[in-house]
Amino acid sequence: MKSFVTLSFFCIIILVSCGGPSKENKSLTIKGSDTVLPIAQKTAEQFMKASAGASITVVGGGSGTGITALMDGNTDIAMSSRDLKSEEVLKLKTKGINHQSAIIGVDALAVIVHKENKVEKLTREQLEGIFTGVIKNWSELGGDNMEIVCYSRENSSGTYEFFKEHVMDKKNYSATVLNMPATGAIVQSVSQTKGAIGYIGMAYITPEVKTIQVSYDGGKQFFAPNFENAMNKSYPISRPLFYIYKENPSASLKAYLDFCVSPEGQKIVKEIGFLPVQ
Numbered sequence: 001m002k003s004f005v006t007l008s009f010f011c012i013i014i015l016v017s018c019g020g021p022s023k024e025n026k027s028l029t030i031k032g033s034d035t036v037l038p039i040a041q042k043t044a045e046q047f048m049k050a051s052a053g054a055s056i057t058v059v060g061g062g063s064g065t066g067i068t069a070l071m072d073g074n075t076d077i078a079m080s081s082r083d084l085k086s087e088e089v090l091k092l093k094t095k096g097i098n099h100q101s102a103i104i105g106v107d108a109l110a111v112i113v114h115k116e117n118k119v120e121k122l123t124r125e126q127l128e129g130i131f132t133g134v135i136k137n138w139s140e141l142g143g144d145n146m147e148i149v150c151y152s153r154e155n156s157s158g159t160y161e162f163f164k165e166h167v168m169d170k171k172n173y174s175a176t177v178l179n180m181p182a183t184g185a186i187v188q189s190v191s192q193t194k195g196a197i198g199y200i201g202m203a204y205i206t207p208e209v210k211t212i213q214v215s216y217d218g219g220k221q222f223f224a225p226n227f228e229n230a231m232n233k234s235y236p237i238s239r240p241l242f243y244i245y246k247e248n249p250s251a252s253l254k255a256y257l258d259f260c261v262s263p264e265g266q267k268i269v270k271e272i273g274f275l276p277v278q
């Protein structure tokens with residue numbers, strides 16, 4: 001993905017105010033997933049250009065952060081790279097919040113290593129072994145005699161949760177895994193560490209790292225994390241990307257949501273590097 005890798009996870013603010021006074025408050029706040037962040041940034045930018053008086057603030061920090069903000073009334077939309085957990089649904093109901101969600105794109109989760117790493121392919125079981133600490137050296141996988149250094153997102157991240165559930169078979173991460181605050185930080189760390197491995201959203205892939213082909217059938221077939229394989233569903237690690245919000249959205253929120261799933265909005269999703277849903 002190009003320029004988005006350098007985005008800070010703390011706060012990406014897009015604030016534009018256009019036109020004269022308006023009776024309706026058109027200010028919106030979007031918080032949450034670092035993976036969904038590029039979609040929110042670009043769609044908000046384009047929506048504000050076309051909508052007089054609209055202003056949108058976009059803040060990253062992880063899916064859990066966004067969902068908590070929605071519970072606390074501190075955001076209009078929670079960006080999430082995973083669906084709500086049952087306990088989160090219960091907390092929302094306890095607070096009297098009925099929620100709705102919209103899938104705005106689909107992501108393929110890519111496993112990346114240093115570009116000089118000789119290993120090209122890994123099975124799901126091998127990935128599980130790496131991130132649980134059972135496999136510790138690249139020589140165990142046909143690579144050089146080099147210690148494996150694992151990079152992961154923090155546990156507030158939907159990507160962290162998704163990888164644990166769908167790749168690690170719900171097993172715990174090794175205590176030696178290094179948790180990073182943002183996806184861009186994983187890309188940077190892997191690119192600078194020869195023994196490194198990490199996982200990122202497909203839109204964050206850069207020439208500075210190498211992607212790994214993955215097998216979910218014990219090594220019979222391997223697939224690379226690219227657009228074609230994600231579209232035909234042969235690549236096994238993919239997930240929907242969500243906007244979660246309170247039911248009965250305001251007119252301005254509904255207008256923005258409609259834009260995101262419109263042909264124009266979905267074109268932006270595709271241009272960034274995700275799969276459109278329309």
